[in-house]
Amino acid sequence: MKVPQAGAVAAVIALALTASGCGAGGEDKGTLPIGIKFDQPGIGMRETGGTFTGFDVDVATYVAKELGYSPEQIEFKQVLSNDRELLLQYNEVEFVVASYSINEKRKEKVDFAGPYFVAHQDLLTRANDTSITKAEDLNSKTMCSVTGSTSAENLKKNLAPKAALLELGGYSDCIVALQEGRVDAMTTDNSILAGYAARKGNEGKFKLTGQSLSNENYGIGVKKGEKDLQRKINEALKKMVQDGSWEAAVKKNFGANYKYEPAPAITTGS
Template identity: 80%
Template sequence: MKVSQAGAVAAMIGLALTASGCGGDDGKGDLSIGIKFDQPGVGMREPDGTFTGFDVDVANYVAKTLGYKPDHITFKQVRSSDRELLLQYNEVQFVAASYSINDKRKEKVDFAGPYFLAHQDLMVRADDTSITKAEDLNSKRLCSVTGSTSAENVRKTLAPKASLLELGGYSECVVALQDHLVDAMTTDNSILAGYTARKGNEGKFRLLGLSLSNENYGIGMKKGSTELQGKINAAIQKMVADGSWEAAVKKNFGADYKYEPAPAAVASGS
């Protein structure tokens, strides 16, 4: 598996503008896929350079179904705030990165899926009993990730008076929570579950078990990619039907994770 990281957004755009024709969805050449590098259980680049997580398994299954061999797949790091840019400037052919489908995003990109349903939750330090519900955050310090639907949901609906710290990645929020710089962290329960179960984090954090939103994960691609969208939807449906989807859920989130049944892959860009 070849490894590549997307650099600063400005540099990325400059490269894209000088390298026209990069990428494509015709199934020829190499395939670049955007994933998260810092989400245990979802999308993680391990110290040895390998990639693990549910999104990684989904991306590999889709790529194989599209006809790509492992040595023709390049994983590129994406953050929540730059997923649309990576697609628009052909840095990646598709993004599988805990990418929740919503109407605002569908104005900029097309989606295949959904392939997973998560719920927004809160993670606190294991010994902190002062937060039991979302409203408690109004007097607390909360960390989320820039560009995520979780941050927007907190700001607009759940706890508008919370002191919200937005960082570039979820791992940074975990460090801030551990170091008492914030009182809680919020994102999808799938991502939070990965962090609580991560080696070295055992007993440090806990989830409150709230369902603060429904997050339908989709695979994002450049606007107008109708043919690719159809092929990826078919691959997702095949993954569910042959049991690979459920096996990937159990492998990455653990036997105790209460997951929703696989949603029907029906998303579109319109």
């Protein structure tokens, strides 16, 4: 998928900010724009009717409460994997809670709070496909991931360099491609894949292969240099774990059978 040039994206974002009169700089304290995914069941999902569900939604709502905002004041904005940094840089959102794995390359452009969750990269295949049991099996297959995702980069560079890769704009597009047989597997974090496999209408159609191909530490992205906001978010995350809200959100969104790790220690900020 062709990614728009940064200048064009900046112009669009600037126009949107002018029209709304509200940026992440805080001119309008009445609303809090937060970037989330709209197409990840269990993580961040825009449901029919405009409501939002998912673990990241619950985390974002809790953090917003600690920052002094009610749920009614939150303005959830869709982010894609390849535009999260731009939306922060151009003040379109205050922070991003969108299965956003912390890595050194991203830390050059944004600051992170957290981590607040640990996931592991896995593969999702059609339920009747027995030809893929490990990552190396993809060397003769076609896999799907999202443009800008670290998962596809990890597979191509380290695990299955001969695999064909189809990069699409969203994981929901990959699910359709997998169901239609245009790809043999899709790859991303197991938390996201489990959400899709359990989604109503998908029961019995797909399966996770049970790989742990990476450790993905989800962080909350903030604009580079926003150290005070980073500190406040870290404090909110610690409180969410301490009062039991974190574990309740995990069980609510991923189901009783999902094998999750304990909340990770906060390692960002000073």
